[in-house]
Amino acid sequence: MSTHWDLEVDVAVAGGGACGVMAALRAAQDPDLVVAVFERSAREGCNAAISSGSLAAGGTRFQREAGIVDSPEQHASDILAASGDHEWAHVVRALCAVAPALVEWIADELGYPVEIGVDMPRAGMSVPRLHTDVGRLGGGRLMAHLRAALEALPNVAFVDEAPAVDLVVEDGAVTGLVVEQNGARQRVRAGAVVLATDGFAASPQLMAEHCNDLGDPFYGGVSTATGSAIPWLTDLGATFRNMGACLRSGLVVVGHGTRVSPALQFNGAVLVGTDGRRFVDEEAHGYSSMAAVLRAQPGERAAMVWDAEAMAATRHSEMMRDCLAAGAIRDLADLGSLAEALGVGETAAAEALEPIPGRRRLAAPYHLAWVTHGVLATQGGVVVDTTGRVLDAGGEPVPGLYAGGGTACGLAGPSSGGYSSGNGLLSAFGFGWIIGNHLAALESPRLAGVTRG
Numbered sequence: 332m333s334t335h336w337d338l339e340v341d342v343a344v345a346g347g348g349a350c351g352v353m354a355a356l357r358a359a360q361d362p363d364l365v366v367a368v369f370e371r372s373a374r375e376g377c378n379a380a381i382s383s384g385s386l387a388a389g390g391t392r393f394q395r396e397a398g399i400v401d402s403p404e405q406h407a408s409d410i411l412a413a414s415g416d417h418e419w420a421h422v423v424r425a426l427c428a429v430a431p432a433l434v435e436w437i438a439d440e441l442g443y444p445v446e447i448g449v450d451m452p453r454a455g456m457s458v459p460r461l462h463t464d465v466g467r468l469g470g471g472r473l474m475a476h477l478r479a480a481l482e483a484l485p486n487v488a489f490v491d492e493a494p495a496v497d498l499v500v501e502d503g504a505v506t507g508l509v510v511e512q513n514g515a516r517q518r519v520r521a522g523a524v525v526l527a528t529d530g531f532a533a534s535p536q537l538m539a540e541h542c543n544d545l546g547d548p549f550y551g552g553v554s555t556a557t558g559s560a561i562p563w564l565t566d567l568g569a570t571f572r573n574m575g576a577c578l579r580s581g582l583v584v585v586g587h588g589t590r591v592s593p594a595l596q597f598n599g600a601v602l603v604g605t606d607g608r609r610f611v612d613e614e615a616h617g618y619s620s621m622a623a624v625l626r627a628q629p630g631e632r633a634a635m636v637w638d639a640e641a642m643a644a645t646r647h648s649e650m651m652r653d654c655l656a657a658g659a660i661r662d663l664a665d666l667g668s669l670a671e672a673l674g675v676g677e678t679a680a681a682e683a684l685e686p687i688p689g690r691r692r693l694a695a696p697y698h699l700a701w702v703t704h705g706v707l708a709t710q711g712g713v714v715v716d717t718t719g720r721v722l723d724a725g726g727e728p729v730p731g732l733y734a735g736g737g738t739a740c741g742l743a744g745p746s747s748g749g750y751s752s753g754n755g756l757l758s759a760f761g762f763g764w765i766i767g768n769h770l771a772a773l774e775s776p777r778l779a780g781v782t783r784g
Contacts, residue, residue, distance in 0.1 A: 334499065334501065334506070334507075334518065334520075335518060336507065336518050336519070336520040337517040337518050337519065338367070338517060338518075338519045338520070339519070339520040339521075340365045340366065340367045340488075340519065340520070340521050340522075341358075341363075341364040341365045341366065341521065341522045341523070341770075342354075342355070342358045342364055342365070342366040342367070342521060342522065342523050342524075342525065342770055343366075343367050343369065343507065343508045343519050343521035343523070343524050343525070344366065344367065344368040344369065344524075344525040344527060345369055345495035345508055345510075345524070345525065345526050345527060345528050345560070346368075346369075346370065346371070346377075346495070346526070346527035346528040346529060346736065346738075347368045347369075347370030347371075347373065347377070347478070347489060347491070347527075348377030348378065348379050348380075348474070348527060348529060348736060348737075348759065349377065349378075349379035349474070349477075349527075349736060349756055349759035349760050349763065350525075350527035350735040350736030350737075350738075350758075350759040350760065350762055350763040350766075351368055351370070351525065351527035351736065351763065352368065352474070352477045352478060352481055352763065353433070353477070353759070353760050353763025353764055353767060354525050354527065354733075354735065354762075354763040354764075354766045354767040354770075355368045355481055355487055355489075355763075355767065356477065356480060356481055356484075356487075356763075356767060357763065357764055357766075357767025357768050357770075357771060358766075358767040358768075358770040358771050359481075359484045359486050359487045359767075359771075360767075360768075360771050361770075361771035361772075362485075362486055363486075364486060364770065364771060365486050366486060366487045366488070367487070367488045367490060367519065367521075368481070368487065368488070368489045368490065369490050369493045369494070369495050369508065369510045369519075370489065370490065370491050370492075370493065370494075371492075371493075371494035371495075371528070371555050372491070372492060372494075372555055373478075373491045373492075374491075375553055375554050375555045376471075376553050376555075377474065377529065377553060377555070378529060378552055378553055378556065378707070378708050378737065378755070379470045379473070379474050379755075379756060379759060380470050380471045380473075380474040380475075380553075381469075381470060381471070381551075381552070381553065382469070382470035382707075382755065382756060383463070383467075383469055383470060383648070383649055383650065384463060384464060384468075384469045384470035384471075384472065384473040384474075384649075384756070385448065385451065385461040385462065385463050385752070385753055385756065386430070386433075386434050386437075386445075386461070386462040386463075386753065386756055386757070386760065387406065387430065387456075387460050387461055387462075387751075387752065387753025387754070387756070387757045388403075388406070388427075388430035388431045388433070388434045388460060388462060388757075389401040389402050389403050389404075389405050389406030389407075389427060389430065389431065389458075389460050390402040390403055390405075390406070390431045391430075391431045391434050391435060391447070391460075391462065392431075392435060393434070393435075393438075393445060393446065393447040393462060394447055394458070394459070394460065396447075397447050397449055397459075399447065399449075399458050399459055399460075400458065401457075401458045401460055403424070403427040403428045403430065403431065404424075404427070405457060405458070406427040406430065406460060407420070407423045407424045407427040409455055409456060409457050409751065410423050410427070410742055410751050410754065411423055412455065413455045413617070413744075413749050413750070413751045414742060414743055414744030414749035414750075414751070415744050415745075415749060416573070416742075416743075416744030416745065416749065419572075419740065419742070419744070421717055422715070422717060422740075422742075423742055425717040425761075425765065426742070426757055426758060426761035426762070426765075427757070427761075429761055429764050429765060430757060430761060432764075433760055433761065433764045434462050437473075437477075441476065441477070441480050442476075443464065443473065443476050443477075444464055444465040444466070445462050445463070445464065445465070446462070446463060446464070446465050447459060447460075447461075447462055448461040448462065448463045450594065450644060450645075451463065451594055452594055452597040453593060453594075453597075453617060453751070453752035453753075454614060454615065454616055454617040454620075454752075455617055455751050455752075456751065456752060460753070461752065461753055467647055467648050467649055467652075468649060469649035470756075490510075490512070492512065492513075493510045493511065493512040494510065494511055494559070495508050495509065495510050495526075495528060495559070495560075496509050496510065496511050496516065496559075497509040497563060498524065498563045498567070498732070499518060499520075500567065503729075503730065504729070504730035504731045505524050505567075505729060505730065505731035505732040506520060506521070506731060507519050507520040507521050507524065508521065508524055521731075522731070523731055523732075523733060523770050524731055524732050524733065525719075525733045525734070525735070525766055525770075526560045526563075526564075526713075526721070526732070526733065526734040526735075526738045527734070527735050527736040527737075527738060527759075527763070528559050528560045528736075528737070528738050529553070529555060529556040529557075529558075529708075529736060529737035529738065530556050530558060530708050530709030530710070530711075530712065530737030530738070531556060531557060531558025531561065531709050531737075532550065532552045532556045532577065532706050532707070532708050532709045533550065533552060533553065533554050533555065533556040533557050534556075534557045534558050537557075537558045537561070538706075538709075541574040541575050541709075541711065542574075542575055542577055542706075542709070544575070545577065545579070545622075545626070545706060545747070546626055546631070546704075548579065548622070548626070548703075548704050548705045548706045549583045549588060549703060549704070549705035549706070550705065550706055551580065551583060551588060551590070551705045551706070551707045552706070552707050552708050556708065556709070556737060558709075560713075560734070560738050564713050564721065564734075564738075567721070567723065567729055567732075568723050568724045569713050569714065569721050569722065569723060569724070569729065570713070570714040570722060570723070570724055571711060571712060571713055571714065571740070572711065572712075572714055572740045573710060573711040573712075573740055573741070573743065573744060573745050574709075574711030574712075575711060575745065575746075575747075576709070576710035576711050576741070576743045576744060576745055576746055576747050576749065576750070577619075577706050577707075577708065577709050577710055577743075577747045577750075578619055578706070578707045578708040578709075578710055578741075578743070578747070578750050578754070578755055579618075579619045579620075579622035579623070579704060579705065579706055579707065579747045579750070580618045580619065580621075580622055580704065580705045580706075580707055581616070581618055581619075581620075581621025581622040581623075581624060581625040581702065581703075581704050582595075582618050582621065582635070582702050583702055583703050583704065583705035584654060584657075584659040584660075584700045584701065584702055585632055585700075585701040585702065585703050586659075586701075587654070587657045587658075587659040588705075589650065589653045589654045589657050589659050590618075590650050590653075590654070590705075591635055591645075591650060591651065591654055591659075591660075591700055591702060592645040592648045592650050592651050593617070593618045593752065594644065594645050594648070595635065595637050595641055595645055596613035596614055596616075596635075597614055598637065598640065598641035598644045598645060599637060599638065599640065599641050599686070599690060599691050599692075599693050600613060600635055600636060600637035600641050600693075601613060601635075601636050601637075601683065601684060601693070602633045602634070602635055602636075602702075603633060603634045603636055603673055603683045604628050604629065604633050604634075605628070605629050605630050605632065605633070605674075606629065606675075607673050607674065607675030607679045607680065607683060608679075608682075608683060609682075609683045609684075609685075610624075610628065610633070611624050612687060614690075617750065617751060617752055618752070619743070619747050619748065619750035620747070620748035620749075620750070621704075622704035622705065622706075622747065623704070623747065623748060625702065625703055625704040626704045631703050631704060632701050632702065632703045633701070633702060634672070634673060634699050634700070634701055634702075635699065635700050635701075635702050636669065636683075636684065636693065636697055636698070636699050637693065637697070637698050638693040638694050638695070638696070638697055638698065639694070639696060639698075640691075640694070641693075641698075642698055654700065659700055660698050660699070660700050661698065661699045661700070662696060662697075662698060663695075663696060663697040663698070663699055664695065664696050665695045665696065665697075666680055666681060666695060666697075668697075669684075669695075669697045669699065672699055673699075707755075708737060708755060709737060709741075710740075710741035710742070710743040710747070710750060710754075710755075711740060711741070712734070712737065712738055712739045712740040712741060713734050713738060713739055713740065714739075714740055715733070715734050715735070715739045715740070715762070716728065717765070718733075718765060718766070718769045719733040719734060719735050719739070719762045719765050719766035719769065720732065720733055721733065721734050733766045733769075733770075734762075735758070735759065735761075735762025735763055735765075735766055736758065736759040736762065736763070737759070739758065739762060741754060741755065741758050742754040742757065742758055
């Protein structure tokens with residue numbers, strides 16, 4: 332019995348976030364390919380849109396122009412040093428290898444205003460390599476720009492409010508998607524299917540199954556990250572890895588849900604516990620690994636304290652602007668005011684601010700925000716090869732199926748502490764770039780003889 336199809340395209344992309352949009356943009360560079368992106372809800376957003384929009388890449392022209400010596404190899408080495416996940420090194424290196432080209436393409440071909448964040452130091456990053464938008468407006472600006480570029484292409488359709496609900500599998504090959512639109516299901520035939528449906532951080536059931544050691548963190552991701560592709564991939568016999576790893580943050584402001592800048596601790600900021608004592612070397616942790624440190628503190632919180640110099644260095648970032656707009660930051664005129672806010676005497680407050688040797692001393696007036704730990708996205712996912720093809724339990728590609736973004740295994744390794752700043756968008760945009768280029772260069776995704784109305 333033949334399958335009934337409601338729509339036929341060359342490439343069907345499930346998910347219109349960073350990976351899905353980039354895969355579509357690159358696949359559509361072949362004008363003979365018809366590409367359809369099925370997005371669950373642009374209104375609900377995607378994790379890329381609520382991120383800082385910082386793109387990690389080593390060896391770009393932006394770095395060279397700033398006198399920064401870097402390379403994809405150095406970038407990959409930094410990531411692997413943090414994650415310890417050397418079994419995934421081939422994927423890390425493949426993503427780092429394409430990162431400079433995709434950042435420069437976004438800037439030069441798509442006209443997005445990119446600059447190197449020389450003022451954005453991060454733990455484990457040997458040189459500045461986060462590329463951000465001029466004006467620091469964040470991921471929302473980036474995704475709006477990329478979706479506008481997508482809409483301008485004549486061979487791409489972006490279909491909103493049309494979540495993918497299943498795969499169509501015939502004789503072991505993925506031949507299409509089932510999507511739901513206006514309450515009705517449609518079967519979409521495709522020469523290639525790209526799963527970019529995000530992770531599972533918004534699924535209490537899956538988080539309890541895979542990440543119950545994280546406690547009860549604040550959730551700062553999107554509501555659509557429910558791991559919808561996991562059962563489809565499980566039915567195909569695909570393999571998953573590092574399902575207990577997440578992108579976490581130890582910089583979530585209590586009672587507000589905003590986040591202070593990760594650059595604060597590299598500008599002298601200190602963390603003080605509820606007992607009025609400093610308990611960590613702030614520069615030794617990235618914001619994801621800092622979440623575990625915060626969770627172990629009494630009350631699962633601490634006070635981040637900084638001064639005017641640190642504020643001047645960070646206040647232009649989207650995160651700090653959000654904190655200031657929300658009233659999440661307290662201004663304290665002197666040591667006495669700070670001691671009162673911490674609930675300790677002035678001597679104890681002064682001891683807490685004592686700098687680690689080699690670091691500068693904070694000076695009044697001070698700023699303070701109580702921070703706790705949160706989860707932003709999951710990092711575990713399905714196993715893919717370096718072209719984004721989903722692999723079965725035997726390590727063989729599943730015909731017709733690709734995955735990236737939050738659907739694929741990320742770069743943090745087995746532990747959330749292995750996450751490096753920029754890894755999420757590196758994986759999402761990187762796999763989108765790789766998959767789209769792979770499809771645009773092949774004849775196999777095309778559906779020969781298909782008549783399109």
